Amino acid sequence: MSFILSTLSYMFIPGILTLVIVFGLYKKTPIYDCFIEGAKDGLKAAVEILPFIIAIFVGIESIVSSGAMDFFQRILSPVFALFGIPKELISLILLRPVSGSGSLVLMERVMQNYGVDSLIGQSASVMVGTCETVFYVLALYFGITHVKNMRHAVIAGLIGYFVGVIASVYICKLLQ
Known part of the structure; x- marks a missing residue:
């Protein structure tokens, strides 16, 4: 077959x-x-x-290089703990809405550090496979169509994203 x-x-x-x-x-x-x-x-x-893609990559590199990503991880760790989300996934959760390829790199690091069969590794896999790159898609689509008023697109995209993040962790917890 x-x-x-x-x-x-x-x-x-x-x-x-x-x-x-x-x-x-x-x-x-x-x-x-x-x-x-x-x-x-x-x-x-x-x-x-191209300009929209370049702007997104410059923004991502600025956040990571400046140490802001580590700062956000420390600050947001207690909030994510309330939802039962492991702190090791915070950087992936913060980067995924902006960059698909960047989140793939982070997922690979998660796999190397925690293993593919761990809750963290499985949750990262499900997250990358199911959660949308919200800001990337909005910047690309609204930039190409020259739409200036996004109205509820950002809020709806982020709500859907966070529901996907929480669901991916809980589903993986149920399967273990």
Whole structure:
């Protein structure tokens, strides 16, 4: 079974590309011209998104390098303890809404330090897999669409995020 799935996964992208080309030829569409136009549009979108991504990464690096992350961990540790959340997850919880790749690095450190089968390791895995990068998504989507009034998007995103954080820890506690 795994051989079949492995073979299908290797053939998926070439199969889709072949299907698109054959369909384009069937419809007598200028395939190359359409590809070039799509590539131009993709590059324009990438150039529009780039300033928002750079701003987020500069902000993250500033927080971590200045020692503010350690300060926030010490201050927020008692609050998270009230919810039964281990203090070792605080930096991941604080970074995840801002950076998906940064939180993956922190999750890897958690796995190395506490193990993949520990409550902390499992909770970190579930958190990274289920909780959204709220500020990254909002900055990206609202920046691209040029929407200035986010209204309730930030509050709704953060409520959903914190519910996901608490649920991931409690579900992992139940499974242990």
